[in-house]
Structures are given as structure tokens and as C-alpha cells.
Amino acid sequence: MKILVIQQKMIGDVLISSIICNNLRIAYPNAQIDYLVYESTTPVLEGNRNIDNIILFEEKHRKSKAAFLKLALQIRATHYDLVIDAYSKLESWLIVLLSGAKRKISYKKKGRTFLYTDNVPFEPYPKTNLGLAIERRLSLLDPLDLNIKIDPLPKLYVSEKEKQEAVSLFEKNQLKKERKTIMISLLGSEKLKTYPLEYMAKLVDTIADTFDVNILFNYFPKQLNDAKFVFDSCKPSTQEKIYFNLYGDSLRSFIAIMNQCDLIIGNDGGAINMAKALNKPSFILFSPWIEKKIWATFEDGIMHNSVHLNDFKPELFSNLTEKELKKRAIDLYKNFYPELFTNQMIAFLSNNLSDNKKKSIEICNTKKPLLTALIITYNEEHNIKELIDNIAFADEIIVIDSFSTDNTLAIAKSFDTVKVVQHPFENYALQRNFAISLATNPWILFIDADERLTPKLQQEITQTIQQKEAFSAYNVYRRFMFENTILNYSGWQTDKIIRLFQNNKAFYSEQKIVHEKLNVTGEIGKLKNKLIHYSYTDFTSYKQKMIVYGKMKAKEEFAKGTSPNFFHYYIRPLYQFVYQYFIRLGILDGKKGVILCYLNALSVSVRFQELKKLKSKN
Missing domain, CATH: 3.40.50.2000 (Glycogen Phosphorylase B;)
Known part of the structure; x- marks a missing residue:
């Protein structure tokens, strides 16, 4: 059997496309496997025994029609059984057309399908962490139904002399x-x-x-x-x-x-x-x-x-x-x-x-996409154990702690399956982005210490990340818990947030340092089942949380150049209360609605009082 692989591009392309030759050698150990490449790229192929002959596409073949035709006829005279065109441009089309090969494989592209016996879909998005450059090359082997374990890693060979x-x-x-x-x-x-x-x-x-x-x-x-x-x-x-x-x-x-x-x-x-x-x-x-x-x-x-x-x-x-x-x-x-x-x-x-670094490349399984759960913490000893138990279905759990002074760290470290990293806290956006940088899996579940997944939501997440046509990210609605009972209104009835997303397709905007915004590349879907949000455990702790949020929002306003005035000090807090209590139906939540709407209005008041201080300092 004689096989020709074509890749008339630069060094990186030629190196990556060599995986086609490597896998063909495993499948057909006795075949003649030749590789057509530009002359300048051959150094990355030295020592590769999976390639029998390197056929050079030289500058003269591009400048002279006669030289090009001579090369094409030489290829035809070799009588290849199979040609795999990983280049798929005008130069390679003509070579494939004149090759006389019985089987010809390339990417499915409009206007050229007649040239090939097998036209492989040109995938727009990667399915694994191999990346599209690798996945697309390997897809050219699909029509052959090779009964082998595919090796996706390009290889370089260094001689002992070169090493020395x-x-x-x-x-x-x-x-x-x-x-x-x-x-x-x-x-x-x-x-x-x-x-x-x-x-x-x-x-x-x-x-x-x-x-x-x-x-x-x-x-x-x-x-x-x-x-x-x-x-x-x-x-x-x-x-x-x-x-x-x-x-x-x-x-x-x-x-x-x-x-x-x-x-x-x-x-x-x-x-x-x-x-x-x-x-x-x-x-x-x-x-x-x-x-x-x-x-x-x-x-x-x-x-x-x-x-x-x-x-x-x-x-x-x-x-x-x-x-x-x-x-x-x-x-x-x-x-x-x-x-x-x-x-x-x-x-x-x-x-x-570090001396204990990972020694080899890990490839995410296409049949079971892996999930990393990320948690940022500070003094969450009352939540952390229950949360880790709740997300134990994740393949990786990482806790990013901003130097807690309680037992959060000790509890998190007691789980062998949990990776704990301490990192100084500047703001929520930066802390979340740092957390994302640590995730090693293609899917990320970001969850706060006061949130819990229902069994149905766990199952939905597992099924969602296995979908072939999954969205880049997913919103999830939250059910707000006031102490241990559900709060039905007060603005929380339509509360939703992106908690599940594909790694490398989302990052938090650094312009919003609290109630941070996730920037997503691609489409955003929606999960059906709700997340339980135990935000309000008691008046004192929730009030403190609203004050902290208010002060952080003040920094956002300061960065935008906002100058506070009577409207900000008095009208904005009042409007916040009226909006949540009457328009967002907090009145139907009774005493709980009054408390919650008041504390949210307090946060707005703190924001502009703090902004006034920042302005006076500068």
C-alpha cells in the first residue's frame, strides 16, 4: 500500500500534520508513507521513521508551470493508493487531481468535493483540549475506520549527538x-x-x-x-x-x-x-x-x-x-x-x-468531558464542608482562599480530593479570574460557599457538559433562602447567574469588581433546575455583606468618575427600597421583604457615602 500525505504550509502545520503519518504507520506498518512539504520545513521531520520519503515542494514548483507539472507527474507515476490532503489549496488540488489515487481524503469545502472520494466535515469548534489544529488533522483518518488507539501527540526526534x-x-x-x-x-x-x-x-x-x-x-x-x-x-x-x-x-x-x-x-x-x-x-x-x-x-x-x-x-x-x-x-x-x-x-x-510537576500531557476524554468546581472563600467554616460534599461529583475541586482566620483552610485541606490555594483578595473579578487560571478541565462550575446544588441540578449539569452541541456557558436561576425558608419576591424571583461555562470561553470583566460580569465567547444557554442560595442567614451577617458590597461598588463608581450629590445620597437609596418593595413585590414577603429591601437600600447608601470619602481623599 502506498500513501501520500500533503501539507504545504509552515513549520507548525507540517509538524502537527505529521501525526497523520504517525498513526498511519501504526495502522499500516508495511505501507509506504510519503509526506509532501515545503523544503524549509524538513528539519522538524528529521528522525521520524514513520515517514518513508519526504517529497519537497520547492520554490521552482511555484514559479514554473513546467516544474510543477513534472512534480505532479512524478507523483502520479508512484501509483499511490491513498492521498490525504491536509492542505486543501489550489496547489494541492491539482496534485490530487493528477495523482490517479483510488482514494482521496480532504476537508469538505464548497466547490471542491468532486476532487475527493471522502470529504470530512471541517469542524468549527474543538470537542476536547486537543485544539482544532489537532482535531481537524485526526478527522482526516476517520473515513479509514482505523482499528488503533490514536496518538494525537506530534513528535520531534533529537539525536544523541545533538543532545550532547x-x-x-x-x-x-x-x-x-x-x-x-x-x-x-x-x-x-x-x-x-x-x-x-x-x-x-x-x-x-x-x-x-x-x-x-x-x-x-x-x-x-x-x-x-x-x-x-x-x-x-x-x-x-x-x-x-x-x-x-x-x-x-x-x-x-x-x-x-x-x-x-x-x-x-x-x-x-x-x-x-x-x-x-x-x-x-x-x-x-x-x-x-x-x-x-x-x-x-x-x-x-x-x-x-x-x-x-x-x-x-x-x-x-x-x-x-x-x-x-x-x-x-x-x-x-x-x-x-x-x-x-x-x-x-x-x-x-x-x-x-516545581519538582513534582506533571510529566506528560493530559488529554480530556471526548466521551466524558471533565468538570472543575471552583470556590472562593474567606471565613466559610460553617459552609465549606457541606458545599464540598455537595459538589463531590466534580472531577476536580479547587478552593481559592484569601487567608481565612477561622477553620476554613483546615476543613478544606481535610479532603484528599480538594486542591487548596491561598491568594490575596483584591476584588471578586480578579479573584475569580485567578481561580479560572487554575482549572485544568474543559468545563467550569463556579459556586459560592453559600450556594447548593439540588440532585436534579447535579444530574442536569452532568448531562449538559456531555452534549455534543453544548453552549459556551449556562445561566442558572437561583432560589433565595431567607434563613431556612424560601423568599418568593423582593426582586429575587428572576435572579439568574452564569455558573457553568467552558474553560477558555469565559472571563470576568475587571471593570466590575462586585456583582462581577462574565464575558462569554459564544452562545449562552439556560439550565432548567434552580440553584439554592443561602445568602441570608441572619440580620447582622447579611447587613455586613451589604456594607462590603456597597464599599466595593463605590470603587467602581470612583473609577468611572462619578461625582455624588443629593440625588445619590438620598433619592437612589429610597428608589432602591421602593423598587424592590413595591415594583418587585417585596411587600408580598411580609416582614422578610421589609428587612431585605431595607438592607439593599442601605448598600446603595453606603456606596455613595464611601464614594464621597474616596473623592475627598483624592
């Missing part, structure tokens, strides 16, 4: 052996894919300030000026940790050097994909015009993590086409300042620089 040369290079440059070594993917393949250099310098400073590590820059000699700019922009204390003259002057030398490093951080591109193929942890910075869902491969939130401006400021992407995004990429990059994701990067480094 890299070790010698480290010794020559006197890298400190007691330190871990970080590779910085400094520059993208073009300016539109390169994180602003002044921002990159800040990130490198943050890494050097936080961790005692060796730092290497990935750049080619022709990129020396840009690399030098970043180096010169770093603090002297950072420069002492950077080994600026140690870099790969070829793809193979970079691969060997990367093989000696512990992880990689930086721009999305070939360097990142090569690092992943060497099983190195990665933290990726995506260009604003690149689709994260395609290239965020093997994303698990621990070993592999990534950030995109759309995660933080989705309003900047509203109704923009890919062409428009590409045109505005440089200006959009200016909004992607390091402070947006510094906490995520530090959490990633902490996980992967």
Missing part, C-alpha cells in the same frame, strides 16, 4: 545547573504575530523578579536588533539571568536547545509547537487576529496555558471579521498589556518549575 552539543553549549555559556531554564519565544513569524517588545520586556522582568531561573531568548541572527531591544529594556537584575548569546542559529539547533530547557513562554508559532512536541510546558501569547481555539493545543490549564486579548476584552472584537482583525492587530495589541495575565503566568510557572 546542546549540553556543551550550556556549559560553554556557564548556565547555572541548579536553576531551571526558561525559553522565551521572543518574536512571532511576522510583526502581526509578535507581542509588543516593550510589553515582552516587562514579562521577562516579572519572571526574573519572581523566580531564580536561567532565561534564553529564541531568535535568529536576522532578528538581532529586536532581541537586543528587549534585552536592553529589561532591568539590570533581569539581564544577569539572560544568556543572550545562547540561541539556535538553525531549526535543528533550536530543537536541541529547547530539549534542554524546562518550559517555554511567548508568541504563538513554530517554536511553541516544537516545544510541545518535545513535551515541554508552554504558556502562549496569541496575536489578536489568530483564533485561539485552533492553536491552543493540549490546553489543560497547568502544563499548557494560553492567553488572548479576547479573553479579557471581548468588546474589542465585537462583529469584526478575521480580515478586519488582521488589519487592526497592531492597535489591538496595545490593549493586551501584561498586567491582564501576570497572575496566570506566575501560576503556570509555579506549577511547572
Whole structure:
């Protein structure tokens, strides 16, 4: 059997598409498997014994029709039984058309289905944490019904000679052996894919300030000026940790050097994909015009993590086409300042620089999507045990505690299945975003300590995340409990909140620091069963909660430049009470309605009194 795989694209594409060859070798050990690629990409294929012949598509084949036809006829003369076209562009269409192969497989695209015997749907959304780049390649194997365990991991092979040369290079440059070594993917393949250099310098400073590590820059000699700019922009204390003259002057030398490093951080591109193929942890910075869902491969939130401006400021992407995004990429990059994701990067480094870090990539099961339950706490000893028992069906439970002074921490740590992280509390939005950065599963359930799931809601959540066409996020209605009885009105009868969402498709807006808003990429659905909200346990604690909320809302108003006046001090609290008590039918809740409406009006009053203090201080 003779098989030809076609991938006429760049390094990352060629490396990832090599998984087609790898799996074909498992299924057909005696087949001849050839790979058609650009000449410049062959270094990532060296040592791969799953490929019998590398067929080069050279510059002459693009410039000369005669040379192209000669190549196509050579391919036809080989008499391939199967051609898999992972490129699917004009060049490959002509080769497939002239190949004479009995079976031809590619993606189903309008106007070209006649070229192929099997047209595979071009999936728009990933189903697992493999990422679309991997899933789409593997889907080209589906028509073959291979009776094998699919291996989705691209492979790079480093010879013993190359390993020793890299070790010698480290010794020559006197890298400190007691330190871990970080590779910085400094520059993208073009300016539109390169994180602003002044921002990159800040990130490198943050890494050097936080961790005692060796730092290497990935750049080619022709990129020396840009690399030098970043180096010169770093603090002297950072420069002492950077080994600026140690870099790969070829793809193979970079691969060997990367093989000696512990992880990689930086721009999305070939360097990142090569690092992943060497099983190195990665933290990726995506260009604003690149689709994260395609290239965020093997994303698990621990070993592999990534950030995109759309995660933080989705309003900047509203109704923009890919062409428009590409045109505005440089200006959009200016909004992607390091402070947006510094906490995520530090959490990633902490996980992967420790000696007990995870050693291999974990892939989320397509048949059973995994769920992470997140809880943020401060002095919740009366709630935490019952809540953890309530969400025990989740595959991962993480408690983010802001240094409780009661027994919350001890109780949470008593559960072997619970991961406990302490993190300073600035505001709810930042704390929730930090929590999301720790989640390792494709689905997240965010639940507060005073909330409980009914058995029916637990079952609905489990069924929802298994749906093939699931929404990006789900609203859930809440049933408000006044002490131990249901409050039917007072504005709470239509209370709903997003509590279930897909990881990497939602992030909390930092503009709202209390009653925070979740920005979601994609459609939002609704769960049928209600969440129980034990918010009001007694007058004193609920009053204190409303005062805290009022003070935090004051900070939001201050940031917006609001100037308080008579209307804010007196009319707004009164309106809040009247609205909840009469219009939202708090009057039907009797004494409970009076208490609740009063306390919510108090929160509004506190907000503007606190805003007055903030204004006077500034």
C-alpha cells in the first residue's frame, strides 16, 4: 500500500500534520508513507521513521508551470493508493487531481468535493483540549475506520549527538545547573504575530523578579536588533539571568536547545509547537487576529496555558471579521498589556518549575468531558464542608482562599480530593479570574460557599457538559433562602447567574469588581433546575455583606468618575427600597421583604457615602 500525505504550509502545520503519518504507520506498518512539504520545513521531520520519503515542494514548483507539472507527474507515476490532503489549496488540488489515487481524503469545502472520494466535515469548534489544529488533522483518518488507539501527540526526534552539543553549549555559556531554564519565544513569524517588545520586556522582568531561573531568548541572527531591544529594556537584575548569546542559529539547533530547557513562554508559532512536541510546558501569547481555539493545543490549564486579548476584552472584537482583525492587530495589541495575565503566568510557572510537576500531557476524554468546581472563600467554616460534599461529583475541586482566620483552610485541606490555594483578595473579578487560571478541565462550575446544588441540578449539569452541541456557558436561576425558608419576591424571583461555562470561553470583566460580569465567547444557554442560595442567614451577617458590597461598588463608581450629590445620597437609596418593595413585590414577603429591601437600600447608601470619602481623599 502506498500513501501520500500533503501539507504545504509552515513549520507548525507540517509538524502537527505529521501525526497523520504517525498513526498511519501504526495502522499500516508495511505501507509506504510519503509526506509532501515545503523544503524549509524538513528539519522538524528529521528522525521520524514513520515517514518513508519526504517529497519537497520547492520554490521552482511555484514559479514554473513546467516544474510543477513534472512534480505532479512524478507523483502520479508512484501509483499511490491513498492521498490525504491536509492542505486543501489550489496547489494541492491539482496534485490530487493528477495523482490517479483510488482514494482521496480532504476537508469538505464548497466547490471542491468532486476532487475527493471522502470529504470530512471541517469542524468549527474543538470537542476536547486537543485544539482544532489537532482535531481537524485526526478527522482526516476517520473515513479509514482505523482499528488503533490514536496518538494525537506530534513528535520531534533529537539525536544523541545533538543532545550532547546542546549540553556543551550550556556549559560553554556557564548556565547555572541548579536553576531551571526558561525559553522565551521572543518574536512571532511576522510583526502581526509578535507581542509588543516593550510589553515582552516587562514579562521577562516579572519572571526574573519572581523566580531564580536561567532565561534564553529564541531568535535568529536576522532578528538581532529586536532581541537586543528587549534585552536592553529589561532591568539590570533581569539581564544577569539572560544568556543572550545562547540561541539556535538553525531549526535543528533550536530543537536541541529547547530539549534542554524546562518550559517555554511567548508568541504563538513554530517554536511553541516544537516545544510541545518535545513535551515541554508552554504558556502562549496569541496575536489578536489568530483564533485561539485552533492553536491552543493540549490546553489543560497547568502544563499548557494560553492567553488572548479576547479573553479579557471581548468588546474589542465585537462583529469584526478575521480580515478586519488582521488589519487592526497592531492597535489591538496595545490593549493586551501584561498586567491582564501576570497572575496566570506566575501560576503556570509555579506549577511547572516545581519538582513534582506533571510529566506528560493530559488529554480530556471526548466521551466524558471533565468538570472543575471552583470556590472562593474567606471565613466559610460553617459552609465549606457541606458545599464540598455537595459538589463531590466534580472531577476536580479547587478552593481559592484569601487567608481565612477561622477553620476554613483546615476543613478544606481535610479532603484528599480538594486542591487548596491561598491568594490575596483584591476584588471578586480578579479573584475569580485567578481561580479560572487554575482549572485544568474543559468545563467550569463556579459556586459560592453559600450556594447548593439540588440532585436534579447535579444530574442536569452532568448531562449538559456531555452534549455534543453544548453552549459556551449556562445561566442558572437561583432560589433565595431567607434563613431556612424560601423568599418568593423582593426582586429575587428572576435572579439568574452564569455558573457553568467552558474553560477558555469565559472571563470576568475587571471593570466590575462586585456583582462581577462574565464575558462569554459564544452562545449562552439556560439550565432548567434552580440553584439554592443561602445568602441570608441572619440580620447582622447579611447587613455586613451589604456594607462590603456597597464599599466595593463605590470603587467602581470612583473609577468611572462619578461625582455624588443629593440625588445619590438620598433619592437612589429610597428608589432602591421602593423598587424592590413595591415594583418587585417585596411587600408580598411580609416582614422578610421589609428587612431585605431595607438592607439593599442601605448598600446603595453606603456606596455613595464611601464614594464621597474616596473623592475627598483624592
